[in-house]
Amino acid sequence: MNPTRRDISPRTRNKVACVIGRAAQLIRLRGWCIGALRDDSGRVCLMGAIRETSKPYATKIRFTAYDVVNQKLRRQNADIHSWNDQQTSSDRVSDLLESVAKELDPHYTLEAICIHGLPMDSRCYACFSEAY
Numbered sequence: 001m002n003p004t005r006r007d008i009s010p011r012t013r014n015k016v017a018c019v020i021g022r023a024a025q026l027i028r029l030r031g032w033c034i035g036a037l038r039d040d041s042g043r044v045c046l047m048g049a050i051r052e053t054s055k056p057y058a059t060k061i062r063f064t065a066y067d068v069v070n071q072k073l074r075r076q077n078a079d080i081h082s083w084n085d086q087q088t089s090s091d092r093v094s095d096l097l098e099s100v101a102k103e104l105d106p107h108y109t110l111e112a113i114c115i116h117g118l119p120m121d122s123r124c125y126a127c128f129s130e131a132y
């Protein structure tokens with residue numbers, strides 16, 4: 001059972017769109033990989049990126065984000081597990097994530113994020129601890 005756009009409240013829809021949009025940013029920032037959620041150099045795959053950017057939120061947000069991306073890929077006869085590894089450029093992956101985020105909530109804002117996938121102004125705990 002997957003949530004469709006109508007089943008998700010506007011508030012959750014915005015959160016999930018931000019998580020997915022930031023995942024696109026994170027791939028652009030850290031680089032993209034296949035075959036692992038995260039490789040030794042910190043590059044992330046599609047699911048790995050969503051895993052990172054959804055960390056501040058309830059698990060439900062992460063799984064809703066996976067579901068929404070999966071629904072989009074299913075229209076292309078693919079799924080979230082295999083699609084990433086079939087791609088040949090990170091831009092294709094980031095572009096897909098950005099289009100899913102926009103479809104989900106056209107009003108979501110794409111902001112600058114830190115290396116951990118959180119908005120720059122969000123007092124990222126990991127950035128804070130690295131600074132001291």
Ligand SMILES: [Zn+2]
Nearest residue numbers: 114116124127
């Ligand atoms: Zn950070």
